[in-house]
Amino acid sequence: MWSLKEILEKLETQRSYVIDPNAKIILTQEQLGEALSSNFEDAMEVLTDGSLLRALQAVDEPMADKLINYQRDFLSPEVLLFYLQYDLNPNLPFSYRDIAHREIRTLGEAILAGKAEKDLLVEAMRHQLMSFYVKLKKIDVSSPEIYEGVLFTERYLDTNADVAYVTLGYYLSERKFYRFQNRRFLSVTDFYRYLAHRKLFKAFARTMEQDLLFFGWLYYLGNGDTVEKWLKTVGEIDTLAYQEANATSTEAK
């Protein structure tokens, strides 16, 4: 079994995708992309030492140009590799660094279940890689709401990365419900009724602010503006209360 570096050397030597004419072994662009995708450490190494560029220049001039353009755009190696692997093989599953997820739905479920690689995915979102992938898979055509949602979460990342990440999970998995006490709620109204009926408001209030799934759900349901307004109002009230308290203490002195 050849390593990635060996494959690239053979490509450079043969100056063709036919890397072993005797054994009639022919490499394809897709296979090269897959090799880059599945061996992140090796891929980074061949990218850094220039062997990948040399191999591409030997066998695939257009792809080599793309790589040069990516490098000229000062893309980080990880991001560069991400784009390049899909240039080589658009059929690859979502793969960033050393993580890979075959289906975006299961990726979304993993995010909501807290089983996904949060740091790496947030990083990918920060580089708009998620929206790139969704568009690559033509999900923007089949499910434009998912694409719009992913774009939104990538934009919202700077405001609140945690909420953006969870909201991404809702969009990718298309999960419409919020789970509370082993019950599924499809609308805020239903959830409110439940809380009011079971007198769980206080209990819910204690943990609400830390409940990212709840806020992600609200954003997914399209209540983002309302939540923003709420955050702003709460902030203003807290500020005013603080000022009022300060003024009172000053008067007392």
Next chain:
Amino acid sequence: MKALDKTVLLFELLLGTDMARVNEKIDQIHFSDFYGRVVRVVPTLARTQLLADVVERYHHIDLYGILSIQRALEVEQELVELDRRIRLLPTINPYLADGGERPYEVKTVGQVGVEISAQGMRFDDFVSHQGVLARHRNKVVKLKAFAWYKEAKRGLTEMIDDSKLMLQKIRKAKLTFKSLGFQYVFTSILVVGVVVFLLFFPQSEAYRLGTLNWLPRTIYTGVVYGIAVCYGFLSIAHHHYKTYPFRMASSLRRNVAKQQKLSDTLDEISETFERQLVQATKMPRKITTSIHKVAVIGEQRRHNTSELIDYVYSEKEFYFERHRAFLVLHNIAFAGIVLASVAIVMAQILQLL
């Protein structure tokens, strides 16, 4: 800001435009049968939620609830708080149903109007009611309370007058049971005819002398005793029917007396009630109590009046149903007398043969 306040505020913002939820709240309005309809505002967990409820119900969908004055005063206090908060932070606008940017504003705290109707009190349009200013609040309370009181009293007086009129009509009206009357008259004639026949007619001389054959003699004797029993029964039944309107009228009179007593009680209480209304703001609890009392009287009045009307209109209609067995016996007696008369005729024919 406390966690609960934050949560409630969030839900207010989220559901503020959800009319389905508002409608659900309307469905949840409970009606107390104690003094008509009393809205119990949907139980809420925080002050802000209560405010949202009130504002939604009163301001946006034009539903007027019915609250006690005590409740109204509580809500008024809530409005004070709302007003304070809104003035403190004019950008807060969680109470709009239309989702627009128009800021909600409590016009003047204390715009409380209480409308009291026959069903009880109605806490009325305290936010947007035109012309009701804070300084007029007490006046509004008093005026509306007086209006209700007058209405209630007038209604009661009318009801008593109606009862009296009804009583007079019943007294004048003769409850006729035509079929039974005919039976009684017919039977009476038959009885007289049979007795006259047995005592005076020459054809019954053999019976009177005791020389009659055993068969006709037995028939004659049976007929005499049968007629006596049936006629006695018919007489009792007839008397019962004849005196029925009077008995009913007597019962009505008792009911009317009760109504009159009730009216007197209302008058008595109303004096206290009126005095307390004058001091409306100073003694809200007492007002509430008085209004409860008057409302209870109103409820009794409605109940008793209904009972009276049912009594008058249903008694005659259901009389036969309730005395079905009695009626059957009556008809048996009538049939017995008719058969006895026929038997005498048959016996006479047998004797002639």
